Amino acid sequence: MDNHQQSHRLTDPPPDPTKHVHPVPTYTSLANQNFHGHHHKYSHDDYCQRIICCSCAFVFFSIFLFLLTFVAIFSILNPKVPKYNASSITINSLHVNPSNAIVSADFTLFIEAYNPNKRIGIRYRNASRVTALFRGNRLCSGEIPQFLQPGNNVTLIRIGMKGETEVDPDDRALLLEGIAGPPSGEGLKLHVLVRVPVSIQLDNEVTIWRFRVDTYYTLMLNSIAPRQPINIEKSEQFFRVDFMEWL
DSSP states (O other): OHHHHHHHHHSOOOOOTTSOOOOOOOOOOOTTOOOHHHHHHHHHHHHHHHHHHHHHHHHHHHHHHHHHHHHHHHHHHOOOOOEEEEEEEEEEEEEEOTTTOEEEEEEEEEEEEEEOOSSEEEEEOSSOEEEEEETTEEEEEEOOOOEEEOSSEEEEEEEEEEEEEEOOHHHHHHHHHHHHSOOSTTOEEEEEEEEEEEEEEETTTEEEEEEEEEEEEEEEESOOOTTSOOOEEEEEEEEEEETTOOO
16 A cells, blocks of 8 residues: 555656647757758859959949040040141152163141140150052151140151162153153042051140051142242141050
């Protein structure tokens, strides 16, 4: 009797159905889990995406800043296109060898350069080239001296050209006719190609742009007699700017 009562006391009482029982949390060990490969791939892809996004943002910001600066400068300075006119040409010497059709020429070309801008100066840099051609034959060539043309200025550029070339018999006859006197018809057509790299400078100090200017002149001359007054009866020009040569 006493043993039965003692075993009944050691037995746990039955759970109360009205009392809420909290679940016991379970834990899983991650010691044997392998997340190294997946974590490495995720970090590498995320890093590449960040680099690409930052690069694109930097490029777009640089383009936007450049366009904004260009528009601001254009609005403030109101730049105008300079003008270049072939005012006169002097034939210092023009010799046609009767035996081998070799032509030796020495010309002086005067170009009137007008810069209508107030705060923009034009610096004519080295590596310029001025070539005189007659019916496709290069008679002589020279270069424009380096100088800075300030704003609101007219400068008469003197260009000396010398050269020697061999011409065809027909071209040789036309040259001799031009030397002898005024040619019949429309006159002698002389082509002049001017190619010069320039720098645009703000207030003649700060360089804001570099490019190359190509000017192609077609001059109708009444004569090419050496050391004689020559009239440019008609002048045509073609103007082109090469923005790729800015270095």
